[in-house]
Amino acid sequence: MNVARNKKIKENTAKLFMWLSMAIVVVLVVSVVWTVFSKGAKAMSWDMVSKLPGGGFYIGKEGGFLNAIVGSLMIVGASTVLGLMVSIPVVLFLNVYLRKESRLAYIVRLAFDVLFGVPSIVYGAFGFTLMIWFGLRTSLLGGIIVITLLIIPIFVRTMDEASRNFPRGILDACLSLGATRWETLKVVVRQIAPGIATATLLSVGRAIGDAASVMFTAGYTDSIPTSLSQPAATLPLAVFFQLSSPIPEVVDRAYAAALVLTIIVLLISITGRFITSRFSKHKV
Amino acid sequence: MIETKKLNVYIGENHILKDVDLQFPERQITCIIGPSGCGKSTLLRTLNRLIDSTEGVRLEGQVLVDGTDIISSGAEVTELRRRIGLVSQRPCPLPMSIFDNVAYGCRINRMFKKRRELVYHVRQSLRAVGIMDEIKGRMRSPAARLSIGQQQRLCLARSLAVQPDYILADEATSALDPISSKKVEDLFVSLKDKYSIIMVTHTLRQALRIADNVVFMYLGEIIETGPAAEVFNNPKNELTQKYLTGAFS
Numbered sequence: 001m002n003v004a005r006n007k008k009i010k011e012n013t014a015k016l017f018m019w020l021s022m023a024i025v026v027v028l029v030v031s032v033v034w035t036v037f038s039k040g041a042k043a044m045s046w047d048m049v050s051k052l053p054g055g056g057f058y059i060g061k062e063g064g065f066l067n068a069i070v071g072s073l074m075i076v077g078a079s080t081v082l083g084l085m086v087s088i089p090v091v092l093f094l095n096v097y098l099r100k101e102s103r104l105a106y107i108v109r110l111a112f113d114v115l116f117g118v119p120s121i122v123y124g125a126f127g128f129t130l131m132i133w134f135g136l137r138t139s140l141l142g143g144i145i146v147i148t149l150l151i152i153p154i155f156v157r158t159m160d161e162a163s164r165n166f167p168r169g170i171l172d173a174c175l176s177l178g179a180t181r182w183e184t185l186k187v188v189v190r191q192i193a194p195g196i197a198t199a200t201l202l203s204v205g206r207a208i209g210d211a212a213s214v215m216f217t218a219g220y221t222d223s224i225p226t227s228l229s230q231p232a233a234t235l236p237l238a239v240f241f242q243l244s245s246p247i248p249e250v251v252d253r254a255y256a257a258a259l260v261l262t263i264i265v266l267l268i269s270i271t272g273r274f275i276t277s278r279f280s281k282h283k284v
Numbered sequence: 285m286i287e288t289k290k291l292n293v294y295i296g297e298n299h300i301l302k303d304v305d306l307q308f309p310e311r312q313i314t315c316i317i318g319p320s321g322c323g324k325s326t327l328l329r330t331l332n333r334l335i336d337s338t339e340g341v342r343l344e345g346q347v348l349v350d351g352t353d354i355i356s357s358g359a360e361v362t363e364l365r366r367r368i369g370l371v372s373q374r375p376c377p378l379p380m381s382i383f384d385n386v387a388y389g390c391r392i393n394r395m396f397k398k399r400r401e402l403v404y405h406v407r408q409s410l411r412a413v414g415i416m417d418e419i420k421g422r423m424r425s426p427a428a429r430l431s432i433g434q435q436q437r438l439c440l441a442r443s444l445a446v447q448p449d450y451i452l453a454d455e456a457t458s459a460l461d462p463i464s465s466k467k468v469e470d471l472f473v474s475l476k477d478k479y480s481i482i483m484v485t486h487t488l489r490q491a492l493r494i495a496d497n498v499v500f501m502y503l504g505e506i507i508e509t510g511p512a513a514e515v516f517n518n519p520k521n522e523l524t525q526k527y528l529t530g531a532f533s
Contacts, residue, residue, distance in 0.1 A: 099339045169376035172334055173439070177389035177446050178366030187388070191379040282379040282426045 033262065040259025043252030049260060053222050053253070061249040065257045070224045071232035072261075074140060075214065076207045079147035083203060086148075087155035088196070092185055095163040096171065109160065115153035121212035123150045128216040141228040143218025150213050151203035158202055162195020163188070167284060193279035201272030205265055211236035235261040285310050286331060286368075286450060286480070291345035293326055293504075295338060300326045302504045304345070308450075308497075313472060313481045315491035315512070318501035319533055324484040327501070328452050331482065332368040333361050349450075366393055369443030369479075371456040375435035377427035378442075382419055385427045385438055386410060389446035409445040413437040413471055433464025440471060451475065453483040457490065469494055488528065492516055500524045 047064050054062030090108070098105040127146035136142055170191060174184040189196070211234070219231030220241065235257055242254035286308045293301040301323050308314045316324045329335040331347060333354060346353045354364050366389070378385050386406040396402040410416045415437045419430070427438055436456065443451060453472065457465040472481055473494050485491050491498060495512040500521075508515055508524045519525045526532060 099337070101339055167376060169372055169374060170378060171337075172370070172372060173376045173378060173442070174388070175334060175337075176332060176365050176368070176370035177392065177442065178362045179389075179392050180362055183392045187378050187380075282381065282428065284377055284379050284428045 036255070036258050036262045039252075039255035040257075040262075043256040044259060045256075048253065048256045052224070061247060065233070065235070065238045065253060065260075067222055067224050068233040068235045068238035068257060069260060071140070071143075071218070071221075072208055072235045072264075074225070075143045075147050075218060075232060075234060076204055078144045079151060079207055080200060080204055082144070082148045083151045083155050084196075084200065087152055087159060087199070088189070090156050091159040091163055091192070092188060094160060095166060096181060096184060096188055109157075112153045112156045112160075116157050118153075119212070120150055120210045124213040124216045127213065131217065137229070138217060138219030138231045139229045140218060140225045140232040143214045143232055143234070144228075146213045146217045147207045147210070150210065151207050154203045154206055155199045158199035159192060159195050162198065163192045166191055170284065191283060194276045194283060197272055197276040197279050201268060201276075204268050204272075208264060208268075209236055209261065211240050235264075285348075285350065286482070287346075287348040288327075288331075289346040289348065291327075291330065291347060292343070293323070293330055293335065294340075294342040294344075295326075296340040300504050301330070304504075304506055306499060306506060306509065308480060308482050310480045311476060311478070312496035313476050313483060313494050314497040314499060315495035316482065316484045316499045316501060317486075317488065317491050317527070318507075319527065320486075322501045323504040324501055325454055328370075328454050328482065328484050331450075331452060332365050332370060333359075334365070334370070336361070366446050367448050368450045368452060369446065369448035371436070371440050371443060371451065371453040373455045374459045375432055375439050377430070377435050377438055380427065381424045382410075382427045382430070382438060383423040386442050386445045389442060393446055395446070405445060409441040410438075412444055412475075413441040414467070415441065431464070433460050433467065436460060436464065436468055437471065440468070444475075448479065450480045450482065453481065455484055455486055458486060500527065502527070 045064075049064055049069060050066055051063040052067050053065060054060045094105050094108060123146050127142060127149070130145075131137070131142050166188065170187060171184055174187050175181075179187075214234050215237060218234060218237075220233050220237050221231040222233070223230075225232045238257040239254045239261065242250045242257065245251055245254070288304050288306045291301055291304040291306075292299065304327065316327065318324055326335065329338075330343065331349075335341055335343070343355050345355070347355050349364065349367070353359070354361075378388055380388070383403075383406055386409050387402055390396060390402055390405060396405060407416065410419070415434055418434060427435065430438060436459075440451075440456075451472075456472075457468050460468060469490060472483065475481065476496075483491075483495075491512065497510065498512045498515040499509045500507045500515065500519075500523075502523055508519060508521045515524065516528065519528055
């Protein structure tokens, strides 16, 4: 009798903790989204997303933050493409060309694990050092390079995790039909496509929201960059700089920028999930 | 014909296959039997050089496919594999539609120039394994949605589509339910007029039902080989007798 009661108490306590944890997460998400939406929605207007800031982003009361939206999208778009171009071959090499017990694969995975954990401000500082070395100023190119470096480990580790459960039988099946290793890659990419979509989702989410790495490298500007060598504004920095302004209109603009950033991240998440489910259709 | 001469396979320090001398007759079913870990699957994977992807593998001796040694360095391994189809233990459909699964091999081997020819050939291959009626109207749906038994027949159709001369089957029915298993078994019997089939099996009854020839292996060595009726009814070696009577498995 006592044993049964003890079991029930344990079961209920565990359940209670799970419910509590879940409640904390839900409250946190709702309150963050609520704060951003309630404060941002008040300040939001068509001008905010369609105009450049007027009279300086610190003190100017007019205009919006189109510069930051475009800058963020430029940096994230370019670095996602570059990141995928570097990461997919790394993942395929690790999982198709190298053997499972390969020492090189172990070292490469360890290196990416370390890079995964490096704080973004360190990437920023590293990028800044590189730029001084090459005599570059803060620019769109600097931002793209540093964000690419920041997201490559996320891409590689996420895709790698998805690929490690890859059924080896698929490779054998392709090879036994007369495929070369190169020809098997198309099949491998199809199988890991949901993993690629998830990795892209995580990377883009991280890239678009990161302020520390672009602070020293992309800089900030009131205008939209017309070349790679010009500085570029980004949404996280628009929030960061404007939020500390003493002028209420500028602070409002910061909240509106935060709202746009949140909406973009939400849109990316929803689109990503849709794409992932589409890609999962053929997964074995 | 496939023939092995003094074939030795080492994986790391382990000597897996020892001086294997075998001939696999054409247009017949040869069943390789033996207890777990005796090297049956290794032998099969050596015949189409899939063994190459195993870490630390070393091959010695000869594997002659129609007189050409495939172990010597000059052997063109992709063409060899096309000629020797493989059906593995668990069905392994590719992550694509039913149609594309069968078409994949034809595409990479550039077998057809016109799509119409490819479609006809894919349908023929699916018909050959008796699955066409079951999947009518579902050619574009994912292969992974088929039942396990259908998947295995699809894998066989995929192998047949690249027009091999030989078919290797590695316990091809062990993951299937009895009805699917019977269907696949019957298929192999019906295919032996066109192909030479080498089959690893764990089920003695299956070997008894379908084998023309039997190879009994133990600890990497060939203990006995010959026509199925002879090996099953009148085994010469004591080990074979013990294995067939169930003294060990």
